[in-house]
Amino acid sequence: MIGALNDARVPIEYIPAYREYALILDEGPVLQLVSFCPWCGEELPSSLRDQFFEHLEAMNLDPDDPRVPLDFRSDAWWRLRSVD
Numbered sequence: 254m255i256g257a258l259n260d261a262r263v264p265i266e267y268i269p270a271y272r273e274y275a276l277i278l279d280e281g282p283v284l285q286l287v288s289f290c291p292w293c294g295e296e297l298p299s300s301l302r303d304q305f306f307e308h309l310e311a312m313n314l315d316p317d318d319p320r321v322p323l324d325f326r327s328d329a330w331w332r333l334r335s336v337d
Contacts (some may be wrong), residue, residue, distance in 0.1 A: 269328035
């Protein structure tokens with residue numbers, strides 16, 4: 254999977270803030286989330302999208318609010334908080 258993520262010819266993307274993997278469809282903004290590795294079939298880590306928004310809501314912040322802590326712009330927010 255790491256090789257595919259680093260290969261510009263493979264339409265797959267990793268979204269660190271949500272811990273999600275997605276196939277890029279039609280070379281546009283459309284993504285299809287994947288739960289299993291397309292090459293080996295191994296289950297990928299579960300998405301943290303819901304937890305991401307729950308944490309922001311608990312802080313009374315919208316995702317676009319400039320007061321959102323910098324660690325929420327990457328995977329740092331869930332790594333620092335041991336979210337799983």
